[in-house]
Amino acid sequence: MKLKLAFISFAILITTILAGCEPLLVLDPKGPQAETTANVIWLSIFTMAVIVIVVISMLVFIVYKYRASKQKEDYEPPHIEGNPIVESIIIGIPVLIVIFLSIVSVKSTYEVENIPEGYENQEPMVIYAASSNWKWHFSYPEQDIETLNYVILPTNRPIEFRLYSYGPITSFWIPQLAGQKYAMADMVTKINMVAEVPGDYAGRNANFSGKGFAENTFTATALSPDEFDKWVEEIQSTAKPLTEEKYEELLEPGHLGQMTFTGTHLEFKPAPEGENAGHHHGDADEEIERNDQEEGLEDHSNH
Amino acid sequence: MEFFERFAIPHPSPLIYASMVAIGLTLIAIVIGITYFNKWGYLWREWLTTVDHKRIGIMYMISALLMLFRGGADAVMMRLQTAVPDNAFLDAQHYNEVFTTHGVVMIFFMAMAFVIGLMNFVVPLQIGARDVAFPRLNAISFWLYFAGAMLFNISFVIGGSPDAGWTNYFPLAGTDFSESVGVNYYMWSLQISGIGTLMTGINFIVTILKMRAPGMKLMKMPMFTWSALITNVIIVFAFPVLTIALLMGTFDRQFGTHFFASTNGGMDMLWANLFWVWGHPEVYILILPAFGIYSEIIATFSQRNLYGYKSMVGSMVIISFLSFLVWVHHFFTMGHGALVNGIFSITTMAIAVPTGIKIFNWLLTMWKGKIRFTVPMLYSLGFIPLFTIGGVTGVMLAIASADYQYHNTMFLVAHFHNVIIPGVVFAMLAGLTYWWPKMFGFMLNERIGKWGFWFLSIGFVFAFFPMYITGLDGQARRMYTYSEATGFGPLNMLSFFGAGLMAIAFALIVYNVYYSFRHSPRNVGMDPWNARSLEWATQNPVPEYNFAVTPVVNSSEAFWDSKKNGHQLFKDKITKIHMPNNSGMPIILAGFFFIFGFSFVFSIWIGVIVSALGILGTMAYRSFENDHGRYISEEEIKETEKEYGGAK
Amino acid sequence: MKELFPAKQVIGFVFSLILTAVALTVYFLDMSFEMGITILLVTAFIQAALQLVFFMHAGESEDKKAIYTNVYYGIAIALVTVFGTLLTLIWGYM
């Protein structure tokens, strides 16, 4: 037992040392969403640590005290069926903890799903993030810009990422800004975030999507609003427009570096939302929808 | 030639060729060995056609151990590949195949088989029955499982392994993105072994409900039997979901339907949804028998009755229901909104309560006990703290908002290994050591066993605890490589070191079997552990009829009662015993299923039709068969009992 | 048990025909979706229960507790699966 405890404490020691060197990405938030999750994680770690410590100390105490080598030869352990008071304690305390954490969970989930507190009155900036094997395409409909494998965000402005995928399910994740969400081929999901500190943040697809999955990463850079505007202007004056042919080329499986274009692919290849969604089929716009899908099919056969 | 091209491996590598040769040589060696020692007849009569639950149980466990080494080799390869940044030991495709087969083999063909094997061996003995309710169906279950396992395992030498992860999410697993036949193998091997598992479920529910010894009321069943009952209830209601999901997946891949495609009205998340409707109960299918094993072992080696029997049973009943209410927590990040996530977050956390009750009941069982540190007990003692850590990280994952950060990361990998290894694998090893003398009549060496335990536990801590940290640092699961800049290197190296220790532990455990077989004393008597439940009231190893006389029971610890309170277990005289006949039908049926699956994988329709006719023909033959079993005579029983140095 | 006239079966059959006729009203009469679904739910589940009791003799053996538990458990889990799936994949999404 002692040996094992020594090893466990050794392991914990190592982890704290390593954790001390450089903060872990998830616990080093740079925006309100990630901050909420980081706080929830710390809270749950502390709560759970209490349980672990209680269980382990009970175990060590009991095993130490009632080991056979210490008992008398003729000691006969008693027959104990159970005790209502003891059992209500071991049921009651976990129930209380679970209720507490349930409240935390529901509350924080609503928080991270919505526009963060303090930013509600700003109109969120919409960026479409589409994954293809094994790249990320970012479209700024407002700025009329498209980037590949990197995304620039203005700080202190709510961003609404609209996610979808060409092909396998992927998961859009910038650990320091917000938790992840799936991007799927037949619908658009949304994720809200705000970057409060300028800097470069690692982003990646977290959901296994085949051969090139490990390198399916991107960089999210947060710039101050002035610098962001400057960047937009610069792109508008230097970058080439994105053509449909070029875009089809980009969609081919493989890895590409960072690229920038003016114009977005949404104009000729809209996201699967609203009328284009494969997920919802309202009765009213069934006709339109079918036409759209037929077009979609033709697109498919072209490449 | 064109016909044979489909059997080629799409992504060959020296490693695969080497294992091909190794497999070939091993098979030849086995065949030559059996022929040389002239054991084919013995093998066929005594094992391949057996309907004896004990032998079927042992065959399950042998297959499970083989699969453990197959899956373990995969695990070591993965840890080796990720031990240092930018490693080139495996390429991306090969790594994907390795983690996919690791998951499938470990869950379906190792853990499932092992718990079912232990249930097979122990449950009828614990309830004082001669066999299971449907002995022949039991043999069919085993051979279907075996056919499925073999079908899955030939994938990497014929046609290519599945590579879409053990969760096999569509559309990645569809033909657009996974062109080789690998995923077809996945579909059919799980389908075939799943049918076997479903039948096991039905078989054991009826066995437990209808074949208990006189006096054994439901609330007087030993805890392992209770856990087996609940497990099988979950099996019966969870596996049909997998059946349908696999059927739809097969249709999508081989008949061009649009269930899980993202065009023409299909929905990719439907697969994920159905997979986890089955998948989450599956977790409890694995862990509940483990809880049962620990309950038996902790009570035995604390020399005390199990504390809070009723709450133990109650918590399992609650778990059986709750396990079907939580599946959405496997894809909180799908974007279905905070309300749905909130609901499933709460139901998920609710499971922690019955599980917590169990942990405290085990602690209270040891309270005022007389604790002996045998190998099975060491595993149980190691299980409690390690599983608690795994459990609480599960609660952390159940918080939906935080799950957005843990999902798909190494944190998750660490969590589920942290419940499955100390939960299921420790329990398997503990149960195997504990019931070993019942199976073979001698004990495993305690000293080597203890070394194995320490290597395994310490190796486990090193292998998996670092993953919690790399997960929080942004390392996604299933990445075959990472750059040095990420800083994941040192901790992954530590994981590899831990995996190495675990590999040593398993080698020690195998050596222990060999060593004990050579050196352990035989004739250990009926009750080497000073145990409490009914299975210890018969000979070691157990004669084929289990109990010469049906025992009469008056408590959940019938054997303890007979030792301490003088309760008389065997009141009747020895009379002739009715036993079922052996049958070659199960293995033949499974053979047809194997051909069916294999032909379907490669779309060889003629093979599909012929084997389907074979399956139906075998079933029709069975329908018309008139087999009333046989009797073991009184003299024969007395002879056997005397040979064992019997108590009667 | 030994009576010659199969009263149970005949009653069950007549009832199932009547219930089918009632269910058919959703096709032949004009009604709201909610109304129709309610009728279908009621008639379908009553019919299932009739089959269980009148035809399948669910309650006649000594294992009736196990049989009923099994059936109720199955129905409960199946309903959870159906509505849980709808909640997750259709209603919950946006």
Place this chain on the structure above:
Amino acid sequence: MKIDHSQPLEYGTHQNQMNILGFWIFLGAEIMLFGTLFASYFTLENGVGNGPSGAEIFEITPVLMETIILLTSSFTIGLATHAMRINNKKATLAFLAITLVLGLSFLSVEVYEFIHYYHVGATLQTSGFTAILLTTLGTHGAHVTFGLFWGFFILLQIKKRGFTPETTNKSFIFSLYWHFLDVVWIFIFSFIYLKGMM
């Protein structure tokens, strides 16, 4: 083998009781199997892609025929069990045969229905909706087909061996299976056809 004569013969031995209980549990699994199909059906119901919707292809006449035929066959298999219990071998065989004939007619209508779907362009490959529709109906149909063979074997066995603990037990279990398929059909009828045509 001990036979308990206080109960109907199909319950007469311990093994028979276990067979019946085991089959009930199997039916529990079947509830879940069809439950999963229904869950998938409701999910994909609106996923018609560029294929037809349910309202466009369902026809009331064949559906109604199938329903009446299957309900009647459920009645006749009940009569077969009743006849078996009053030890009337001839009537049992007759009702069993009628049941199988009705089952065959049900299948013929279903085949007709499938051909109709094929002609209006609703095949397995058309859309998510048609795939799940045909799979659900097909799974039920496959059960009926399997039942026809099974029932036929049992008919032969009763004819040859008379009422033994084995044959009565099999026949009773078969009747459970057949009633269950009827129950499933009621749900298909209500929640696939009628709901779709509403």
